[in-house]
Amino acid sequence: MMSTDLRSAMGEFKVHRVRFFDYMPSGIRALAFNQDTERMAVARMDGSVEVFHCSDRFFQEKIIPGREQCGIEGLSWVGERLFSAGLNGGITEYDLTNQKVKYTIDAYGGPIWTITGNQQGTHLAVGCEDGTVKLFEVNEDQIQFERNLDRQKSRIISLSWHPSGSKIAAGMMDMIQVFNVETGHSIHRMLADRGAGTSRSKECVVWSVVYLSDGTIITGDSVGMVKLWDDQTGTLIKSHNVTKCDVLALSVSQNEDSLVAGTSEGIVVQFQFVSMVLEKDDKEWVRTRTFRNHTHDIRAVAEITTAVVSGGMDAQLVVRPLLDKIEVRSAASALRKIHFPHRRLVSCARKSGLMLFQYPGHLELWRLGESEGKGTPGSSLFVKRNPEKLLQLKVKGEDHIRCSAVSPCGGWIVYSTASTLRLYRLHCDNNNISITKISKLPKVLSSANQLCFSSDSSHLFSASAQSSVHIASLSQSGCKFVGTLKPKSGSHQAIHLLAASEDGKWLASANSDHEVHIYNLQTQKAHCTVPVYSSAVTAMGIHPATNCLFMMHADQQMFEYSIEQKQYTDWSRTVQRKGLHRFWVERDTPCLNVMFNPQNPSHVILHDMYMLCIIDQSLPLPDDKTQFYNQLTLKSLTEEQRKSQSHAFKVCKTFKDILCVELMPDQSLVVVERPLEDIATQLPAPIKQKKFAT
Amino acid sequence: MSELTLQFESSDDELPEEVAFDASKSVALKSVKDALDAAKREKNLLKEKRRKKQQLFQEQKKRKLLPQELLEEFDTKPQKQTDLSANKGIYKKVSTKPSHNNKVKEQETGTMPKKTPKSLPVSYRVMRIKDESAAKTLQQRATDFVQSRLYGPGTKRTTNAELLSLKKKRGASQGAAVEFANKKLGACKKARIKRSNKRFIRQQKLIPF
Numbered sequence: 001m002m003s004t005d006l007r008s009a010m011g012e013f014k015v016h017r018v019r020f021f022d023y024m025p026s027g028i029r030a031l032a033f034n035q036d037t038e039r040m041a042v043a044r045m046d047g048s049v050e051v052f053h054c055s056d057r058f059f060q061e062k063i064i065p066g067r068e069q070c071g072i073e074g075l076s077w078v079g080e081r082l083f084s085a086g087l088n089g090g091i092t093e094y095d096l097t098n099q100k101v102k103y104t105i106d107a108y109g110g111p112i113w114t115i116t117g118n119q120q121g122t123h124l125a126v127g128c129e130d131g132t133v134k135l136f137e138v139n140e141d142q143i144q145f146e147r148n149l150d151r152q153k154s155r156i157i158s159l160s161w162h163p164s165g166s167k168i169a170a171g172m173m174d175m176i177q178v179f180n181v182e183t184g185h186s187i188h189r190m191l192a193d194r195g196a197g198t199s200r201s202k203e204c205v206v207w208s209v210v211y212l213s214d215g216t217i218i219t220g221d222s223v224g225m226v227k228l229w230d231d232q233t234g235t236l237i238k239s240h241n242v243t244k245c246d247v248l249a250l251s252v253s254q255n256e257d258s259l260v261a262g263t264s265e266g267i268v269v270q271f272q273f274v275s276m277v278l279e280k281d282d283k284e285w286v287r288t289r290t291f292r293n294h295t296h297d298i299r300a301v302a303e304i305t306t307a308v309v310s311g312g313m314d315a316q317l318v319v320r321p322l323l324d325k326i327e328v329r330s331a332a333s334a335l336r337k338i339h340f341p342h343r344r345l346v347s348c349a350r351k352s353g354l355m356l357f358q359y360p361g362h363l364e365l366w367r368l369g370e371s372e373g374k375g376t377p378g379s380s381l382f383v384k385r386n387p388e389k390l391l392q393l394k395v396k397g398e399d400h401i402r403c404s405a406v407s408p409c410g411g412w413i414v415y416s417t418a419s420t421l422r423l424y425r426l427h428c429d430n431n432n433i434s435i436t437k438i439s440k441l442p443k444v445l446s447s448a449n450q451l452c453f454s455s456d457s458s459h460l461f462s463a464s465a466q467s468s469v470h471i472a473s474l475s476q477s478g479c480k481f482v483g484t485l486k487p488k489s490g491s492h493q494a495i496h497l498l499a500a501s502e503d504g505k506w507l508a509s510a511n512s513d514h515e516v517h518i519y520n521l522q523t524q525k526a527h528c529t530v531p532v533y534s535s536a537v538t539a540m541g542i543h544p545a546t547n548c549l550f551m552m553h554a555d556q557q558m559f560e561y562s563i564e565q566k567q568y569t570d571w572s573r574t575v576q577r578k579g580l581h582r583f584w585v586e587r588d589t590p591c592l593n594v595m596f597n598p599q600n601p602s603h604v605i606l607h608d609m610y611m612l613c614i615i616d617q618s619l620p621l622p623d624d625k626t627q628f629y630n631q632l633t634l635k636s637l638t639e640e641q642r643k644s645q646s647h648a649f650k651v652c653k654t655f656k657d658i659l660c661v662e663l664m665p666d667q668s669l670v671v672v673e674r675p676l677e678d679i680a681t682q683l684p685a686p687i688k689q690k691k692f693a694t
Numbered sequence: 695m696s697e698l699t700l701q702f703e704s705s706d707d708e709l710p711e712e713v714a715f716d717a718s719k720s721v722a723l724k725s726v727k728d729a730l731d732a733a734k735r736e737k738n739l740l741k742e743k744r745r746k747k748q749q750l751f752q753e754q755k756k757r758k759l760l761p762q763e764l765l766e767e768f769d770t771k772p773q774k775q776t777d778l779s780a781n782k783g784i785y786k787k788v789s790t791k792p793s794h795n796n797k798v799k800e801q802e803t804g805t806m807p808k809k810t811p812k813s814l815p816v817s818y819r820v821m822r823i824k825d826e827s828a829a830k831t832l833q834q835r836a837t838d839f840v841q842s843r844l845y846g847p848g849t850k851r852t853t854n855a856e857l858l859s860l861k862k863k864r865g866a867s868q869g870a871a872v873e874f875a876n877k878k879l880g881a882c883k884k885a886r887i888k889r890s891n892k893r894f895i896r897q898q899k900l901i902p903f
Contacts, residue, residue, distance in 0.1 A: 069833070071833055071836070071837060087833045087836045087837060088833055089832070089833070110832050110836075111832055111833055111836035113836075129832065129836055198848055199848070202843075202848060205843060222843065245849070245850070246843075246844070264844070295857060297844065677858060677872075677876070678876075678878070680854055680857075680858060681854050681855060681858065681872070681876070681879055682854070683854055684845070685845060685851040685852065685853060685854070686851065686852060686854065686857050687849070687850060687851060687852070688850045688851060688852035688856075691860060691864065693864065694860050694863060694864065
């Protein structure tokens, strides 16, 4: 941890640079794109499933936490329902409204390697370890086992339905089989070549298979070949050697003219169905582009209408737009890499200098260090007392933590998994820490989507089913249920953000349907609803003095809504009328926290992954011609010139890979950084690639 | 030529040797006795082997049985309660452990008055071992299969440190390899190497006192 002195035109701050949050993202295992709703479902190695909204700047709308020993292997959409299957042998359906698992049924075939739904949306096929392809009928509320296709001798690694639903291609060990779905018998058996050299002794694993409507079957295998087969004759048409290691994932576009293949080396290769000679009709699959955006194995690729999305063991989701499909160059057409989750993993007890870090399986409570002396801006201060880890709280059971919070006074810690909610009382003397679990919790507090304490730490707000918020009062005697806040109308989608006002009168909640409801805590009734905006809310906060709700959205727009007057503020209207600066709107990571400075009521402090910004509402807004990042320039000007040149957005780019920024009461900033290089050193081993001049 | 023929055909031309009747008789008897001895030896050897195996089995069986104290406890309990059925069960030789236990248990549940059943502590669960472990090993085996195909022998893998170091070497601002630049990396390994170096120097007395 370092303390730096940050002085600039935006004010003087002592900054605690925190790097002891060893957050490790989990690798991506599967992707599934839903064409109709434009959502991308991502399954991670730790069993968590995330849903991204592709047209809303890939904002991470929903997160369903995973559990230990999950072994998820595949995802599939059937209409608007999401299913997954894994090595634990079960098929899971997810309740996307409440962001949790709906049910899991055992397929009784051993570990399941792949799951795929047919285009008609009537059946799901799973490929099992015991060599069977099992068909499940998708009913209104459940799935039901229908029958097995003929059992084979080796495991089924990949499946693909023919668009008509009458045939299904299965990639197995050393071969590909085509089944007739109605009879269950195998029509063709195509043998995959084991290649030359050392790979001859190992079986060739057909990692992925794609069945096109014209009868072409495309496979990617462990020898590094992408092969095209004909299903009428059962023979090989063409084979392309893409890499010397494995081809792990394939995906074909909706209109079947483009195919992308992901490899172990981290490269994505695109094939396109074009005619070699202009204006001639004989088309064939030709290798066109190569994308090198990953460093580790790519386990899943998906081609959406205008981009190629890939994810793998380096835990980043990369969206690479295909420039020939895009008409207008905008922020949406830039390469996007999503590293960190779009939820806060750090909560801060401002009054006692404590920070709570949320890991999947445990929580860590740290006390910030102290420094002494003053320094010049940008210098490091002497650390008098090192930050220390006070507590590590392990979760009981196999579920991962969904959300957690520490009260502002530092006396309460609460966390929730998919099945339980636990509240702890914390006593912290100078050297002694004691923690007691509150065992008698109100029955309604069983599981929460989001948790928040009131500013005086007297109440706990827990967002639960049907977009409602439960209020519980906290005292020496324990926790008592006070009431439930229900929205007047609207959706039942889960709440992902909660914000409480400083004076304890108001509570704002934002759910996945872009609805923001404001409740009056004294009457426990809904006060008003903010007009629905097309983009999701990524961060919000209530100003301590003016009680205005400041909201940041995924498309980088900002709104300020006055709670007492039930309308947007004048400043907000000015921002909308004038428009935001291009550089602000083109940022590709969302703002995750909104803070206010009690000593400077016109300041709003925001941060995203790469920058920290203080918006001064008393200064004029920049227009497109002004220099946006003008902090350095301002330093060199005189006092007079500075006053005329400065605009409202003061951006600081000193800190990188920021997970969280908090403002402490003593005017010091805490910046929690997680350098991507540190994450990279702990990832699984990458393939050795020979590069020129090394 | 006659001498040569004499030499080569000497064995054929000479008169057969005179062998006494006794000598040949003794030889014949000896060979018969040898054969009988060999057969006897074989039989004895097999007998020994069989005996040793039997001993080994007995010892293994003994090891499988419960320790003596527990058996005595089982013996005494039914004796206390009943006389009739107890006699039948206890004095029977303890041959195999499971059947003995079952017999005793049957007697216990049939004849003893109902005792308050001991309940398990709250955090314990009862589950069949075969169900649990079979499913787990299947999943573990599947994971091992994927691990060995992607990271096992035959795959050309390198370390993350090397990947990052190469990036730095070819990057815009060239710097040292990550192992040297990043102090956190491999900190424990470096500490271990330092300690072993110190030990070596002390051992070899490279630095004079």
